[in-house]
Amino acid sequence: xxxxxxxxxxxxxxxxxxxxxxxxxxxxxxxxxxxxxxxxxxxxxxxxxxxxxxxxxxxxxxxxxxxxxxxxxxxxxxxxxxxxxxxxxxxxxxxxxxxxxxxxxxxxxxxxxxxxxxxxxxxxxxxxxxxxxxxxxxxxxxxxxxxxxxxxxxxxxxxxxxxxxxxxxxxxxxxxxxxxxxxxxxxxxxxxxxxxxxxxxx
Amino acid sequence: xxxxxxxxxxxxxxxxxxxxxxxxxxxxxxxxxxxxxxxxxxxxxxxxxxxxxxxxxxxxxxxxxxxxxxxxxxxxxxxxxxxxxxxxxxxxxxxxxxxxxxxxxxxxxxxxxxxxxx
Numbered sequence: 427x428x429x430x431x432x433x434x435x436x437x438x439x440x441x442x443x444x445x446x447x448x449x450x451x452x453x454x455x456x457x458x459x460x461x462x463x464x465x466x467x468x469x470x471x472x473x474x475x476x477x478x479x480x481x482x483x484x485x486x487x488x489x490x491x492x493x494x495x496x497x498x499x500x501x502x503x504x505x506x507x508x509x510x511x512x513x514x515x516x517x518x519x520x521x522x523x524x525x526x527x528x529x530x531x532x533x534x535x536x537x538x539x540x541x542x543x544x545x546x547x548x549x550x551x552x553x554x555x556x557x558x559x560x561x562x563x564x565x566x567x568x569x570x571x572x573x574x575x576x577x578x579x580x581x582x583x584x585x586x587x588x589x590x591x592x593x594x595x596x597x598x599x600x601x602x603x604x605x606x607x608x609x610x611x612x613x614x615x616x617x618x619x620x621x622x623x624x625x626x627x628x
Numbered sequence: 629x630x631x632x633x634x635x636x637x638x639x640x641x642x643x644x645x646x647x648x649x650x651x652x653x654x655x656x657x658x659x660x661x662x663x664x665x666x667x668x669x670x671x672x673x674x675x676x677x678x679x680x681x682x683x684x685x686x687x688x689x690x691x692x693x694x695x696x697x698x699x700x701x702x703x704x705x706x707x708x709x710x711x712x713x714x715x716x717x718x719x720x721x722x723x724x725x726x727x728x729x730x731x732x733x734x735x736x737x738x739x740x741x742x743x744x745x746x
Contacts, residue, residue, distance in 0.1 A: 507693060509674075510701035513667040517660060554696055556689075583700040604700045609655040 499527045500619045501546035505537030505563065506530070506581065507555055511604060515550070515611070522612050526619065534558035538566060545572050548618055550611075553582040553592055561595035577618040581607060649706030661705075668701055673744040676737050679717075683730040691729055692721035698736070710739045 446456050504515050512530050519528045529544055531537035533556045541549065553560040560580060567573050580601045582589065589596065602610045654661045675698060682691040695717035702711035713736045720729035
């Protein structure tokens with residue numbers, strides 16, 4: 427229903443975002459009303475497009491459900507709470523990958539929900555996020571069967587020693603230091619996205 | 629490669645070394661730097677308000693995240709001295725020192741407002 431792993435939902439319950447109780451047999455049950463409230467709050471808070479422009483859709487909507495088919499544009503999901511870097515990635519993609527559909531989530535929980543909904547070709551995750559951090563989010567996403575179909579990159583302002591506590595999730599994942607984002611992100615996207623659909627318009 | 633763009637001063641006002649920032653952080657793309665800087669100026673005014681609210685509400689995690697994000701954005705633009713103050717706020721907030729973090733924030737706040745109207 428939420429498109430999220432059991433662990434992610436457990437975390438939401440632990441934080442009081444969903445109401446839950448245990449049956450006499452020890453099974454956890456989630457109140458449907460609290461799920462509806464959570465979904466409604468996400469839809470209401472993610473409605474405004476960040477920068478609609480020139481063929482690429484840049485939005486923060488949680489309500490968009492992507493469909494398959496030949497017309498489906500490559501999708502990149504960015505999970506980053508920094509408005510500054512959301513804008514920078516938006517600018518980069520509009521400029522260099524005008525046919526890519528960029529979706530943005532401000533925090534890890536919204537990102538998990540959007541991931542299940544969108545199943546993007548590329549997922550870009552910041553490490554320091556409100557709610558759950560990027561490393562926990564990545565660990566959770568790895569339990570999704572469809573995660574094998576997505577490319578993952580981590581973007582962060584943390585330098586290498588500062589990343590040590592998150593190393594468990596970063597193995598074999600390309601990590602882009604934010605000061606190098608403009609140089610390195612387009613290279614990764616060029617490598618990962620279907621060239622004809624994503625390439626620069628001429 | 630130098631780790632940070634080196635700015636310079638005109639009188640009392642710090643000016644970023646735009647050329648170095650474009651070369652080091654924007655892969656030589658001056659138009660992208662300009663577009664990013666324009667977006668940042670609008671956001672800095674909002675950030676200034678968010679930091680005030682975090683200090684008034686005693687929300688150190690929010691202040692830490694805000695300062696962390698500002699540090700990166702200011703560094704990208706070549707505002708090294710301002711980024712250093714943001715790093716100080718971030719570090720003090722992470723250490724749980726509310727008084728010192730907010731004192732450092734009160735030094736960063738007018739810098740952001742100055743950038744917002746520049």
